[in-house]
Amino acid sequence: MSIPTPRTRFRTRTLRRLAVLATAVASVLPATAGAAHATTPVVPAASATPPGSIAAAPYYYLDSYNRPDPVDIMRRTGARWFTLAFVVAPDADTCAPQWDGGGTLDADSAPSKAIGAIRAAGGDVIPSLGGGGVTKLGQVCGSADALAGAYQKVVDAYRLTAVDLDIEGAEFADAAARQRNVAALKLLQDNNPGLKVYVTVPVLDTGFSSKGVALVNEAEAAGLDVTAWAGMAFWFGKGAIDMGDASIRAMNGMQTVVRDAYGMSDRDAYRHVGLSSLAGVNEDPGEVITLQDFQQVLTYAHQHRIGRLTFWNVNRDRQCQADGSDPADTCSGVPQSLYEYTGMVAKYRQPAA
Template sequence: MSHRPLATMAATALAAGCLWFATAPEGEAASSTTLADGLNGPYLYLGWGDAPSPTKVMSATGITQFTLAFMLSDGTCTPKWDGERGLTGGTDAAAIKAIRKAGGDVTVSFGGAGGAKLGEKCGSAAALAAAYQKVVDAYDLGSIDIDIEGTEFTKSSVRKRVVGALKTVKAKNPDLKVYVTFDSGPEGPGTIGTDLVRRAAAKGLEVDGWAVMPFDFEQGETDMVAATKSAVKGLKDVVADAYGISSGAAYREVGFSTMNGVTDSDGETVTVAGFKAMVTYAKKHHLARVSLWSVNRDRSCAAGSEADECSGINQSKYAFTKTLATYTG
């Protein structure tokens, strides 16, 4: 399961050369009026899926934060959008500037399902921390999301490197909000996810939120609300045990990122009503983070539309994002 387009992935988009660009003067995106805390920023991917204007989404929904995806490796330990677009002068920097000018802010997400991961291409925790820091400094970020998937997630040595790098980044930027997002089963993290949390706790890494992706279970799940609740509860139990904290405190350190509409897995659909129930659950437990994949898909499908561009269900435009905007912790 993953944060990814249904029909295409970042690597496919790169190979096809189908990314669009805008121009912004170097360094302008670093000017910020407010720093995002990452609490309710839906994922927005500017590299595919007829990406909507973030400022128009803000005006239509009341959302003020976005999680911009994805920061990847260019084949070395150098961070670039989709592994290709530079940190300044392009689409992404222009979008950040526009969002901030409109009174909002962004969380930058590292990783995702496709492309080369910095956690693997950077040869040490120190080098990886420097790559994270480069992005934090470029945009004067208030929060980052590590969407750890694929072999970056499954390789023990890389998980260790990510934990070490994040500990360095948190020490250097004590006010920076750091979230870690990863796959889950219906009952919570599996062996690998549990190891990641326990490894972080053992190393003294305090993140601001652990978030599961409770979808793509490959089990024909039909009650996605129940599956989301049980996955979050399972994560809460892991965090409580690893950090030696109460159940109530652990809920405030976990969260989830769902996939709006029809997911990649047969039999799974997250409806607008279902997402509203998930957000109500999050409010009850004061979860650290609630998000969705993605704003690009938050609309019904027109004839000939790719699934990357729509939810696959009958819905009003931006219905999921409007609901997410009501989440204040």
């Protein structure tokens, strides 16, 4: 049984309230096997590798009416990398990439302008492929070649150095979709030497689920070089447990699976796992990820040099209003200063090998 994610519920409630934000989906050609690289990227590449650690890249949700200014976040917190959510399919019949909410890859689209602003301020981005509650390319594209072609369009459009596959929900539960994603990412990596690939999956508080273990084994068998496996360490269904301890248990369990699957040392395996957390109160009754939990995880991250530290998401990284009038997924529900979770993630520096 797959683990549900709060992203789907948060998004559903938000979209019901904010249907006026829906935009027309631009007409795009479907990806085909062996699709050629785009000749002219729509957004300039970053001028240099940003300072800070690519391993520390909090999620930034583009399809949000209260979307904060990413450059302001960078200035306030020191963050330099963002994981941008989400690249999806426009519908169940079209194997072509667009941003969740209808944003295209064109240079004049809001997502592309946001990427340009982040890069102009000295940062960079990791687009997240997939997500919760939307139509995923991994389900729509009928072959690994077609899926790789769709992903390649995103890499070309933004001259990417890294991508994140956020595989959850029905896509994660579908064995064929999991295998298709592995094969497509291997093709993508072969065609883009040096491209970092992060994979984000739901986990138990003890580590990977059986589906996660299967995905790790499939990736190893295919020769896919996963920079880090990030566990979505929330929505455990256990109520008011210590989420700092639970997050660490999850990563320790993941480390064992990655170590054994890839034949790595303990040290190297820790560098290939990570955490995808949540800021504040989850909809699961009693489950709260506090700033103290984050500090505990940050200490663990530095101790083990983990490969990824992120959370959902900077859009909700603020204290809720006293009257409780905040729309869904726009505040943390815990006492905090503005962007305090983001600032803690930005402190993480994965040491060099």
